[in-house]
Amino acid sequence: MNANLPNYTLNDESTLPMIGFGTYHEEFGNNLLPIKAAIDCGYRFFDTASLYETEKYLGQAIKESGIPRKEFIIETKLWIDEADDPRAALERSLKRLQMDYVDLYLIHWPRATEDNTDHWKEKNQKTWTQMEDLVKEGKVRHLGLSNFLPHHLKNILDHASIKPVVDQLEIHPGYSQDAAVSFCKENKVLPMAWSPLGRGHSKAPEGNAILSELAEKYQKSTAQISLRFLLQKGTLPIPKASSPEHIKANLDVFDFELTEEELWMLTCMPQTAGLGEHPDFSIPKMKSNPENI
Numbered sequence: 001m002n003a004n005l006p007n008y009t010l011n012d013e014s015t016l017p018m019i020g021f022g023t024y025h026e027e028f029g030n031n032l033l034p035i036k037a038a039i040d041c042g043y044r045f046f047d048t049a050s051l052y053e054t055e056k057y058l059g060q061a062i063k064e065s066g067i068p069r070k071e072f073i074i075e076t077k078l079w080i081d082e083a084d085d086p087r088a089a090l091e092r093s094l095k096r097l098q099m100d101y102v103d104l105y106l107i108h109w110p111r112a113t114e115d116n117t118d119h120w121k122e123k124n125q126k127t128w129t130q131m132e133d134l135v136k137e138g139k140v141r142h143l144g145l146s147n148f149l150p151h152h153l154k155n156i157l158d159h160a161s162i163k164p165v166v167d168q169l170e171i172h173p174g175y176s177q178d179a180a181v182s183f184c185k186e187n188k189v190l191p192m193a194w195s196p197l198g199r200g201h202s203k204a205p206e207g208n209a210i211l212s213e214l215a216e217k218y219q220k221s222t223a224q225i226s227l228r229f230l231l232q233k234g235t236l237p238i239p240k241a242s243s244p245e246h247i248k249a250n251l252d253v254f255d256f257e258l259t260e261e262e263l264w265m266l267t268c269m270p271q272t273a274g275l276g277e278h279p280d281f282s283i284p285k286m287k288s289n290p291e292n293i
């Protein structure tokens, strides 16, 4: 089954299904089942990263599905410690995915050091230029960014000959990142929402009450209200789920519409801190695992 989701049109006129499937690893382990269940439910756009160590399971699930590779949109990312050599990083990812190209290749994180200098700017420009070569060689179809706030994104836009099509940011009710979302939209870069369900919980009780009220009104779950909110804000959510019910329910968000007032209420929910590290102030300590092939 292909869910035939509506699409977003990107700045290069290509399209992306309005909902993707996240594969950030904790519950996945070496478990292919959630990815297989997602394929069966009709998801065709999958997000992974060299850091997640789920590329190989995604590749295997796609191969075993018997569905042609070209029907899938595969997005992966290079990690901080791979940024000097995107070609080698991509080769490792392709090997794990058992593929000869990826649809979207993203820089996972904008800053690799905590110092206050502008070294990250030059570094990101160099990485980007090398990634542009990978597009010209047909190994990557489109380029994108992840966790790039407006100042990081502008640095790429000012130097790119191939424009990023997406910027993946932490966005969910209670962490709406309006400045970054607006900047993306003004520059025709599609904001993609990671942890769109706040990892399945919210730190803001008042926010939960709003979500619960709306869930009651529309006879949907609070997760579905969150996803609908993100869609109506013009962002592309990539929820992860391991339960078959959740996997299915997360696509069932196209038969109702939140009012403008409800969108404002959700946008103005008490803002929680982000669940992840802040791109400027806290550098993730994780390292990629080049042995993981």
Ligand SMILES: NC(=O)c1ccc[n+]([C@@H]2O[C@H](COP(=O)([O-])OP(=O)(O)OC[C@H]3O[C@@H](n4cnc5c(N)ncnc54)[C@H](OP(=O)(O)O)[C@@H]3O)[C@@H](O)[C@H]2O)c1
Pocket (backbone or CB within 6 Å): 021, 022, 023, 024, 025, 027, 047, 048, 108, 146, 147, 168, 169, 193, 194, 195, 196, 197, 198, 199, 200, 201, 221, 223, 224, 238, 239, 240, 241, 242, 243, 245, 246, 247, 249, 250, 276
């Ligand atoms: N670029 C980045 O730096 C970055 C960072 C983090 C994540 N990401 C990407 O974003 C994806 C999604 O983010 P995430 O995995 O952190 O969190 P998430 O999608 O916000 O939340 C996942 C959690 O929500 C639960 N859930 C899913 N659907 C549900 C539903 N319909 N009702 C109730 N609970 C539901 C899941 O439970 P079950 O598993 O039990 O179904 C799981 O515990 C990741 O997998 C990854 O691909 C990117």
